[in-house]
Amino acid sequence: MIFAKNLTPHTQPHPFLKWAGGKRQLIPQMNIFFPKNYNRYIEPFIGGGAVFFHLLPDDSIISDNNPDLINCYRVVKQDVEGLIKSLKIHKYEKDYYYEIRALDRDRKKYAELSDVEKASRSIYLNKSGYNGLYRVNSKGFFNVPFGRHKNPNICDEENLRKVSQVLKNVKIYLGSFEICLDFAEKNDFVYLDPPYYPLSDTALFTSYTKKSFDRSSQIKLFEVFKELNNRECNILLSNSYSDFILDLYNDFKIVTLKAKRNINSNSKKRGLIKEVLILN
Ligand SMILES: C[S@@+](CC[C@H](N)C(=O)[O-])C[C@H]1O[C@@H](n2cnc3c(N)ncnc32)[C@H](O)[C@@H]1O
Structure with a gap:
């Protein structure tokens, strides 16, 4: 592993998603x-x-x-550059957020998205949605409202690249x-x-x-x-x-x-x- 365990919090990779019950x-x-x-x-x-x-x-x-979550870990591990490119397209705007959120309502279209596009959507919704919550309704549709953030860091390139390095030797299962x-x-x-x-x-x-x-x-x-x-x-x-x-x-x-x-x-x-x- 290229990261020493005594690195400062600024240099150490950290969680790339905000998650309920985070420790x-x-x-x-x-x-x-x-x-x-x-x-x-x-x-x-x-x-x-x-x-x-x-x-x-x-x-x-x-x-x-959680399949969306595991897909994020796999994409960060396998194609972090493709993910970063896709994340840079997103905007922190209410109407845009609801458009991206609605993508899972059409199951056929959603299934056609690439794994990178799905991970990019999940990370965008996590950074822009209310309190970083992950919540789906009984139909499995993501239903967290738009959040109140000042300037969310949707694409933390530096951390994503460090996380990708760390995940190289990690086995990830759904x-x-x-x-x-x-x-x-x-x-x-x-x-x-x-x-x-x-x-x-x-x-x-x-x-x-x-x-x-x-x-x-x-x-x-x-x-x-x-x-x-x-x-x-x-x-x-x-x-x-x-x-x-x-x-x-x-x-x-x-x-x-x-x-x-x-x-x-x-x-x-x-x-x-x-x-x-x-x-x-
Ligand atoms: C309390 S959270 C873990 C928080 C994590 N330790 C952190 O620091 O962010 C619980 C996790 O369990 C997952 N989960 C729920 N039911 C599960 C199951 N039956 N098997 C595996 N994972 C499950 C959820 O998707 C969620 O990510």
């Missing part, structure tokens, strides 16, 4: 729990990849079940989290950052894609956690500080972290919310 702010609290030595790094809910970009592991496997069991072996480090179990019935932001991550998904993930533990992997798992999660992982070590999150509909009101980090 960037929690890294100072998580740092002491990252294993010092491990073989491969495996992250099956990669999202924006804050932990991955912090660690810059030499040998790694990343995956997610699929549900169970896929990690196809690879994980003794002494691998597996970081699991699923959609959180909701703290209340109204706090239902569990849907990053059409299929939501419900109670039964959390239980399936717990089965995967136990299997990884049997294989003697180093595991870290993030989740909400909720009775359900605390009970489920009762036999493992649970650490409490504090995160700044929007606590109600007014995004200016941010409070400190407890979260858990579970270790084996």
